Amino acid sequence: MKDLKPAILMLIVFTVICGGIYPAVVTGIAQAVFPHQARGSFIAGANGREIGSALIGQPFSDPKYLWPRPSATPDSAYNPAGSGGSNAGPTNPGYLQTVADRVKSLRSAGISGTIPAEMVQASASGLDPHISPAAALMQVPRIAKARNLSEEVLQRIVAAHTENRQFGIFGESRVNVLAVNGVLDKLTP
Amino acid sequence: MPVYADLIQSFVLLALLVVLVRPMGGFMKKVYQGEPTLLTPLIGPCERLLYRLCGVDPDEEMTWQRYARSMVLFNLVLGVTLFAMLLLQHLLPLNPQRMPGFPWQLAFNTAVSFVTNTNWQAYSGEQAASYFTQMVGLTVHNFVSAATGMAVAIALIRGFARRKTTAIGNFWVDMTRGTLYILLPFSLIAALFLVSQGVIQNFSAYRNVPLVQPASIEKPKSDENGNLLRDAAGRPVMETVTVKDALIPMGPVASQEAIKELGTNGGGFFNANSAHPFENPTPLTNFVEILLILLIPAGLTVTFGLMVGNIAQGRALFGVMLLLLVFTFGVLFWAETAGTSLASTLGVQGGNMEGKEIRFGISGSALFSVATTATSCGAVNAMHDSLTPLGGMIPLGLILLGEIVFGGVGSGLYTMLAFAVIAVFVSGLMIGRTPEYLGKKIEVREMWMSMLTILTAGVTVLVMSGIAMITPSAVASMANPGAHGLSEVLYAFASMANNNGSAFAGLNASTGFYTILGSLSMLLGRYVPAIAILAMAGSLAEKKYVPPSLGTLPTDKVPFALWLTLVILIVGALTFFPALALGPIVEHLTMTM
Structure with missing residues (x-):
């Protein structure tokens, strides 16, 4: 059992190094160099009030706001205290009914044409802050009517908040829903 | 385009x-x-x-x-x-x-x-x-x-x-x-x-942030003791609640x-x-x-090549891994882009986005899903449970093959080397030569240890999944009905026995059945191969070096790499085809018919 002693001592030493020093160093540098990101990328809206994290989506259902994707988080949609997806399988009858209902409710909200899949399918985290540019643009007429704004102004706001593929190759183009809604509230509270 | x-x-x-x-x-x-x-x-x-x-x-x-x-x-x-x-x-x-x-x-x-x-x-x-x-x-x-x-x-x-x-x-x-x-x-x-x-x-406490638009939700009502209230018909009584804040978690x-x-x-x-x-x-x-x-x-494939004194030996393994990675990514990307039947029936476009994030899209999600199950990582950036049936079979299949497509840090290489030993042995039998790998004779002990390394996880997966199928409480943990439910259980034990950690996460795995049998699967899947590999290392180190002769099978060339790929696929298919046929393959057929 002479190998038990190094086993215990190694555990202690590596706990100090990997569980103490390493995260402390990362935290120290992160807080000094990237304080905004390290603390959660919180953003301000109208009158400078904090409206949430740019990375964490929020639920919107009022016609005057840009709507996000469906969310399957427990208790309520976009509940950041319980991230996760629906885990519904592709042939689950209950799930297929849910999607059909979402399509129906988008149609009754005046959306015609093809619907981008993400607007009727829940995200993996349940907190997806983005929708695709197509999904944002199809909502413009509704928001314009609700806020009494011209569609051109809204299209410009969406375009200004469209992030393209990173360096032109990574990921997908996307629009941050909370950021757009923050701007909309600044424009017409 | x-x-x-x-x-x-x-x-x-x-x-x-x-x-x-x-x-x-x-x-x-x-x-x-x-x-x-x-x-x-x-x-x-x-x-x-x-x-x-x-x-x-x-x-x-x-x-x-x-x-x-x-x-x-x-x-x-x-x-x-x-x-x-x-x-x-x-x-x-x-x-x-x-x-x-x-x-x-x-x-x-x-x-x-x-x-x-x-x-x-x-x-x-x-x-x-x-x-x-x-x-x-x-x-x-x-x-x-x-x-x-x-x-x-x-x-x-x-x-x-x-x-x-x-x-x-x-x-x-x-x-x-x-x-x-x-x-x-x-x-x-x-x-x-x-x-x-x-x-x-x-290290801040979780942040409470007021929502821009408070949300109304329907929630089951409970009495002051926390018991759910039910109406005369036994249905839960619902009440409308306004959610005003979001509690955002923090942490290192x-x-x-x-x-x-x-x-x-x-x-x-x-x-x-x-x-x-x-x-x-x-x-x-x-x-x-x-x-x-x-x-x-x-990188470990190169480390291996350099340490045994012939970098081409490592390159051959790297080539096998790369081939399998590219192929599986292709299938997964295709399956998710094709999506489910939603497009035609409901006018929905854009592939299968259930359980995926917009910023990654289908390509970034498929790439991550393949990488995380080719290795023993098991982190996920998309919910594997919501992949299309054939799409979901890719991560499941990569895990079942033993995570040798790069594989876990260390474990991937040693499992792949066990496969190489078996490939050398089988080809030795076919051409009637004494099997040798890297100048070491492959004998009974090496074969035992390689078989233990490769079969432990597979046997564990099939036996445990079988036990789950005849245990009503384990079946009740499934979140999706039908063939997909079997895939969930199969994936759970595949993931645990191969030390992956990803899941078809709909399955309720926090029950006593899955925590205990799962722990056993993880222990078997980690330590039986690891100890077998060390035993093989000991026995190989003791052997003398046999210089390559005309009759030696070159293991650093393309034909061997292809042969090794074939052996991996055959072993995987023979072990798991029946189980896969009842899970993802049946589900695919029911979805498309």
């Missing part, structure tokens, strides 16, 4: 991997052979101090038995400590949300899971684990369980490289060097990069995220794992995380 644009990042990834694998492999070879590297002036003194503190003589070599005993003892001490830490979480510091201690079954399952480099999570990070648990407990295990796997692989390489000796290295030295020179520096840089992109790193995420990928651990800080915007905020972090997952396992 759009399809090609979607795929550019995958080509960039492959190119980068091919470029980086050589310097990475060369660096790791130097580290494990104790040669000076760029980091030696800085880390060398710390390393020597560490040996002195722990009473380890770094020049002392071990037999395979002692190497294995040290590994098992170390893992035992680690597991017991983590188990206690989880049980007593409520008494420990850094717990601003006042999380209670884990129940014992869950604590046992989690301790086994992190010690075995599985990182199967039957708990939800943001709801159950304190910052202390995540950082001092789980992050530490992410390092040392990865270093343990790498050490075993290095010991096996020494077995091939050395002649007529019983010494295969010193476990403490290999484990220490892997952690200090490889895992720590890379994690530190990666963690800071991740923070720059938006991954959080702090970046430091754990970096080693989670680099050490192919995969245990997420949050329940949504790498799909969570705080773990993986941008397409670039997604790309880097995928690269981190593949970097060490891919």
Whole structure:
């Protein structure tokens, strides 16, 4: 059992190094160099009030706001205290009914044409802050009517908040829903 | 055109991997052979101090038995400590949300899971684990369980490289060097990069933020004792509640995220794992995380080639892995782009986006899903349970093959080498030659150990899934009906027995059945192969070198690489085809008919 002693001592030493020093160093540098990101990328809206994290989506259902994707988080949609997806399988009858209902409710909200899949399918985290540019643009007429704004102004706001593929190759183009809604509230509270 | 644009990042990834694998492999070879590297002036003194503190003589070599005993003892001490830490979480510091201690079954399952480099999570990070648990407990295990796997692989390489000796290295030295020179520096840089992109790193309490538009939700009503109220017909009574705030979790995420990928651990800080915007905020972090997952396992093929004195031997294994990676990614990308039947019937376009994030899209999700199950990582950036049937069969299949497509850090290489031994043996039988690999005769003992390495996980998966199918409480855990439910159970045991950790997460795995049988699967799947590999290392090291002759099968050429690929696929298909036919394949047929 002479190998038990190094086993215990190694555990202690590596706990100090990997569980103490390493995260402390990362935290120290992160807080000094990237304080905004390290603390959660919180953003301000109208009158400078904090409206949430740019990375964490929020639920919107009022016609005057840009709507996000469906969310399957427990208790309520976009509940950041319980991230996760629906885990519904592709042939689950209950799930297929849910999607059909979402399509129906988008149609009754005046959306015609093809619907981008993400607007009727829940995200993996349940907190997806983005929708695709197509999904944002199809909502413009509704928001314009609700806020009494011209569609051109809204299209410009969406375009200004469209992030393209990173360096032109990574990921997908996307629009941050909370950021757009923050701007909309600044424009017409 | 759009399809090609979607795929550019995958080509960039492959190119980068091919470029980086050589310097990475060369660096790791130097580290494990104790040669000076760029980091030696800085880390060398710390390393020597560490040996002195722990009473380890770094020049002392071990037999395979002692190497294995040290590994098992170390893992035992680690597991017991983590188990206690989880049980007593409520008494420990850094717990601003006042999380209670884990129940014992869950604590046992989690301790086994992190010690075995599985990182199967039957708990939800943001709801159950304190910052202390995540950082001092789980992050530490992410390092040392990865270093343990790498050490075993290095010991096996020494077995091939050395002649007529019983010494295969010193476990403490290999484990220490892997952690200090490889895992720590890379994690530190990666963690800071991740923070720059938006991954959080702090110790604040969870932040309560008022919602811009308060939401009305229907919720089952309960009385003052917390019991659900039911109406006369037994249905729950619903009430409308207004949600005004969102409670946003915080924590030291970046430091754990970096080693989670680099050490192919995969245990997420949050329940949504790498799909969570705080773990993986941008397409670039997604790309880097995928690269981190593949970097060490891919590099080890070169380390292997260099240490056995013929880099082409490593290149052959790398080629096999790359081939399988590209093929599986292609199938998964195609299946998810084709999507389900929703498009035609409902006028919905854009492939299958259920359980995927917009910033990654189908391409970035498919790439991550393949990388995380080709290796033993198990982090996810998309919910595998919601993949299309054939799409979901790809991660499941990659795990079932034994995670040899790069594989876990260390475990991937040693399992692949076991397959190579079997491929050499089978071809030896076919052409009537004594099987040799890297100048070592392959005999009964090597075959036993290779078979143990390869079959343990497969047998465990099939037996455990079979037991689940005849246990009503285990069947009740399924979230989706029909064939998909079987896929969920099969995936769960595949993931645990192969130390992956990803899930078809609809399955309720926090029941006693899955925590206990799952823990057993993880233990079998980790230690039986690891000890078998060390035994093989010991027996190989004792053999004399047989120089290649005309009758020797060249194992560093394309024909052998193709043969090895075939052997892997045949073994996998023979073992798992019946189970896959009843799960994903049936589901695909019912979906398309």
